[in-house]
Amino acid sequence: MDTEGPRVQDDPDIKVMMAGSTLRKVKSRSWKKQRHFRLLEDGLTIWYKSRWAGMGHTTFSITELEAVREGHQSEVLLSIAEEYAADLCFTLVFHGRQGNLDLVADSPGEARAWIQGVRKLIHKAETMDEKERLDQWVWDWFHKADKNKDGKMNFKEVRKLLKMMNVEMNEEHALHLFTMADKSESGALEIEQFVHFYKMLTQRDEVWKVFQDYSGDGEKLMLDELEIFLRLEQQEGDKSCRHAQELIDRYEPSESAKKQGAMSFDGFQMYLCSQEGSIFNPELRDLHQDMSQPLSHYFISSSHNTYLLEDQLRGQSSLEAYIKALKRGCRCVEVDCWDGSDGDPIVYHGHTLTSKILFRDVISTLKEYAFKVSQFPVILSLENHCSVEQQTVMAKHLTQILGDTLLTTLLDGQVPQQLPSPQELKGKILLKAKKIGGPGGSLDDTLTDEVSDDEETANSDAETLSSDEPPVNHNAKKSKSKLSRELSDLVVYCKSVHFHGFEHSHLHAKCYEMSSFSESKAKKLAKEAGTHFVQHNTRQLSRIYPSGLRTDSSNYNPQDMWNVGCQIVALNFQKAGLEMDLNDGLFRQNGCCGFVLKPLFMRDANTLFSPEKPEERQGKPLRLSIQVISAQQLPKVNQKEGSIVDPLVRVEIYGVPQDQAREETSHINNNGFNPVWNETLNFVIRSPELALVRFEVEDHDKASRNDFIGQFTLPFTCIQAGYRHINLLSRDGTAIPPASVFINISISELT
Structure with a gap:
């Protein structure tokens, strides 16, 4: 390990960052304050403070950053564009839901150094392997605890550091390891000795035991021994022979072991902590599904009130919210449009105090970010409250800004019998809104309802839920007078219609017509007419809000x-929690492209499947057995001095009602560092194709609710059996390395 920290210090841009710069932090047109920024010696932490605010300072890690934008590429910096030139401005973009940092440098050269320097550091952080990441983590802790900066730590400092690292340990044992690491007998450890101490401290006995079970000589795994482990424990079948050699080539640090075609314990541990040793099958992370089926055959990652960063009463409307949702793989965004005072439509949550943004700015943002993480189509769900005049302005903005990206004509000129596929619609934006007539724009007898697509207010939760209401005969003139022909003509495959019952839609509905349902209406329909809902969703899109x-x-x-096969299940992406964990979990597969192919029994128009009767699908129920072995380096929840977590692991199954279940381990007192459980949790899964499995680690609290430590959610079908690590995510869905849980999973048919 490089004891000087990362050798990026020689780079001229990094030198500027380490020397420090006074930059203006900008929050609004009127809030612009100077702050002193610098990169700390670890090459990973950015520190800043006000010149005047006494001791107060703030730090953040490069690993928290996703990207750097140059110039006026944020709403805040655009608002001061006349005051500060683009070559002085840049934006630091954080992962997850954390707000951006907008900065202005004193000179273009200084801005350039920070932009390029931060980019290099982000790249370095993203390309570290498991070993480098762990070394970096240890290195960071050493520097955090080395208060007098002499590069050494005595036992008292080490003990304090262990507390910071969430370790409560036997003092005698710690002192014994400290003495062994203190080769120079100076009573203090230098960084290399501290790393040695740390390695002894974190010796993974539970992994060593697995290694010993398969190693003939107890020192290494020969190729055939590793192969047997992969076949028997990791359930890899035929590929285990080829895979064993690949793993040695990839993870074995010792050249001599490689030459013998063997894997040492270090290599074995690195493999188990890698992506390939993770619970999520890496082959299913990549784009692998058939993308040539009708749109109605996919679940589509969908956002509600996409323009909001916070709540629906006072929250800020922001273009940044669209960028964040699209970067999370969202493929259906919502735009709530109202008349603007100067003739230019605005977007906000109507009749509330949420701030307002321009419709045309939303469309420009969509144009720029729609296809950065996925090439598959984006549906623009329009909630239209505008006058005919401003609807025509909207149509003009859509066509001028989006150009060819906006789909405005049928793909082959024919009125479709089924919806086109994500593959055929690659790179296209589809407008979902009311429409006069059919998809070609011709008037037909299915004239639209009122123009207002305000289904979310119209369909109140108290609405009647009769599944066989007669079709309503709407007045054509009334509709046309309220709907701009120009806007209507831009709607092709996503025509908004009111839902008049499953029987009516079965007899009369066209595949390009789609309805929106409030959550309570959808829930009621799912319970009362589950099979009909599943059948309906084989042909048509349903949006739930x-x-x-x-x-x-x-x-x-x-x-x-x-x-029940609803495709567009719209969630508030701005709100972290269980529901977004499930959404992230489902769409983590298939290249995070925002489309997941529904199971076969949900794509067949004659299916008899209903979530209440899962036995209608072909296939036996499965037994899922999870041995929770241990956890590693859990973060502290309570930052109070001396507080250490009492962790427990809960496993939750989400799926058809009969599959819903939760089981948890006991809690372990005062150990967030390397708690060991060795407890087995068992589940029966009747509809594995629909099940999601969520692992949550909590800090047990006798007096109040347990505190959340970390979670990871994935589709049951993406689980790799065997000895696996689960890399935990924060409440926000971002990684918290090196926190993980070590488990052994087996899946078998229920006999």
């Missing part, structure tokens, strides 16, 4: 809606 009563932007459980 949260109840209007959720003013805090909370979410409903999307699983209930996926269980």
Whole structure:
């Protein structure tokens, strides 16, 4: 390990960052304050403080950053564009839901050094392997604890550091290891000795035991021994022979072991902590599904009130919210449009105090970010409250800004019998809104309802739910007078219509017509007519939205809606929690492209499947057995001096009602560092194709609710059996390395 820290210090841009710069931090047109920024010696932490604010300072890690944008590429910097030239401005973009940092440098050269320097550091952080990442983590802790900066730590400092690292340990044992590491007998450890101490401290006995079970000589795994381990424990079958050699080539650090075609314990541990040793099958992370089926055959990652960063009453409307949703793989965004005072339509949550943004700015943002993480289509769900005049302005903005990206004509000129596929619609934006007539724009007898696509207010939760209401005869003139022909003509495959019951839609509906349902209406229909709902969703798109009563932007459980095949299950992406964990979990597969192919029994128009009767699908139920072995380096929840977590692991199954289950381990007192459980949790899964499995680690609390430590959610079908690590995510869905849980999973048919 490089004891000087990363050798990026020689880079001229990094030198500028380490020397420090005074930059203006900008929050709005009127809030611009100077702060002193510098990169700390670890090459990973950016520190800044006000010149005047006494001791107060702030730090953040390069690993928290996703990207750097140059110039006026944020709403805040655009608002001061006349005051500061683009070559002085840049934006630091954080992962997850954390707000951006908008900065202005004193000179173009200084801005350039920070932009390029931060980019190099982000790249370095992203390309570290497991060993480098762990070394870096240890290195960071050493420097955090080395208060007098002499590069050494005595036993008292080490003991304090262990507390910071969430380790409560036997003092005698710690002193014994400290003495062994203190080769120079100076009573203090230098960084290399501290790393040695740390390695002894973190010796993974539970991994060593597995290694010993398969190693003939107890020192290494020969190629055939590794192969047997992969076949028997990791359930890899035929590929285990080829894979064993690949793993040695990839993870074995010792050249001499490689030459013998063997894997040492270090190599074995590195493999188990890698992506390939993770619970998520790496082959299913990549784009692998058939993308040539009709749109109605996919679950589509969908956002509600996409323009909001916070709640629905006072929250800020922001272009940044669209960027964040699209970067998370979202493929259906919502735009709530109202008349602007100067003739230019605005976007905000109507009749509330949320701030307003321009419709044309939303469309420009969409144009720029729609296809950065996925090439498959984006549906623009329009909630239209505008006058005919401003609707025509909207149509002009859509066509001028989006150009060819906006789909405005049928793909082959024919009125479709089924929806086109994501593959055929690659790189296209589709407008979902009311429409006069059919997809070609011709008037037909299915004239639209009122122009207002305000289904979310119209369909109140108290609406009647009769599944066989007669079709309503709407007045053509009334509709036309309220709907701009120019806007209507831009709607092709996503025509918004009111839902008049499954029987009516079965007899009369066209595949390009889609309805929106409030969460309560969808839930009721799913319970009362599950099979009809599943059949309906084989042909047509359904969009579900949260109840209007959720003013805090909370979410409903999307699983209930996926269980009946609803494709566009819109969630408030701005609100972290269980529901977004499930959404992230489902769409983590298939290249995070925002489309997941529904199971076969949900794509067959004659299916008899209903979530209440899962036995209608072919296939036996499965037994899922999870041995929770241990956890590693859990973060502290309570930052109070001396507080250490008492962790437990809960496993939750989300799927059809009969599959819903949760089991948890006991809690372990005072050990967030390397708790060991060796407890087995068992589940029966009747509809594995729909099940999601969520692992949550909590800090046990006798007096109040347990505190959340970390979680990871994935589709049951993406699980790799065997000895696996689960890399935990924060409440926000971002990685918290090196926190992980070590498990052994087996899946078998229920006999």
